[in-house]
Amino acid sequence: MAVACVLALASMFLLALAGHGVHSIDGSRKAMKSDASSWVLTTLDSEGSVGLYASTALDSNDSLHVSYLDIAHGDLKYATNANGSWEFYTLDSQDIVGMYTSIAVDSRDKVHIAYYDLTNGDLKYATNSNGSWENCTVDSVGDVGYDTSIAVDSLGAAHICYYDYTNSVLKYASNTGGTWMNATVEAAYMSAIAVDSSDSVHICYNGGLNDLIYATKVGTSWVKYTVDSTGRVGSYCSMAVDALDNIHISYHDSTNYDLKYATNSGGSWSCATVDRTGYMGEFTSIAVDSLSNVHISYTDLWNNDLKYATNAGGSWVNYTLDTGLIDSDTSIEVDSKGDLYIAYCDSGPYDLKLAYHTPDIPEFGSIGPSLIVIASATLLFVLHRRRARGSEPC
DSSP states (O other), X not given: OHHHHHHHHHHHHHHHHHTOOOBOTTSOBOOOSOSSOOEEEEEEEXXXXXXXXXXXXEOTTOOEEEEEEETTTTEEEEEEOTTSSOEEEEEEOSSSEEEEEEEEEOTTSOEEEEEEETTTTEEEEEEOTTSSOEEEEEEOSSSEEEEEEEEEOTTSOEEEEEEETTTTEEEEEEOTTSSOEEEEEESEEEEEEEEOTTOOEEEEEEETTTEEEEEEEETTEEEEXXXXXXXXXXXXXXXXXOTTOOEEEEEEETTTTEEEEEEOTTSSOEEEEEEOSSSEEXXXXXXXXXXXXXXXXXXXXXXXXXXXXXXXXXXXXXXXXXXXXXXXXXXXXXXXXXXXEEEEEETTTTEEEEEEEOTTSOOTTOOOHHHHHHHHHHHHHHHHHHHHHOSOOO
């Protein structure tokens, strides 16, 4: 009888471990569609209507920095957990600002944000690189500053690509010489920018005849390559550079409504379809971990879901992480431990949300060898104690 009781308790323990899934920040359980990952979902900011145009960056301590729009007030907002808990700041409340935000952190852990000033039609920039927050206008010629993307080099200089709506061209701005200079790249839109370990600047964008174009800056000119020209491709592109300075790009196929991926890590450009199950691949964001595994966040437009795809297991798999009204920008980061973060806006209540995943957490619905060993050891210990103490009731 006692043995049966112990076995029952052990079985209950194993079942409890098997049920280990996704929990919210306060520890309550939250059901998820993904059956292969354990994710935590939390609301970071729900003050008013916030969260559109969310952009993320990690600093050297793996602290997260998020820029986004306060929709209700037309302000640029910023959130970080760099001091151990989440803190929120309004960085620019002059006029209607904060659209199309993009954020980067430099080697000194200083923050740089590019964003659009709707009232004046300008590209603006905010930074705390001098110790306190300052903002300035980078470009005010025409209606400029849509679809911004920012990167910083090893010296802390900022590089921004953005759309000039007045002239229907892609522009590039940088303060590498101490003052802001800008120039036209070509007739294109929806771009992303990255800087490699040698401070070379790389951009991708939708250009040509709706093709995915990659360009790298050589001196004062751009060397351009057509990466994908099959159908209408290249919108909602995102770019990451791995430890070997290989380029990785996620983007949308507007002809087939697919999520696609391109890389030159094999020595030449190759493209692949990652998710073709519906209307996929808008609002993509890409990150590469220390093992060169690729992680992509994006939206499922037909179902208004947040989705995540990775090739970490050797082939592409994708999961639905959140459902509802997820129909705007997503931004993904992977830290030095392999932990994943996705910031996004839930357009139902207009809240800024964060999805978080730790690889060390057992897979949803599975137990894992280490937990089985713990459970077995616990069972053997209890049986041993019972034998030593004689026949006691369970």
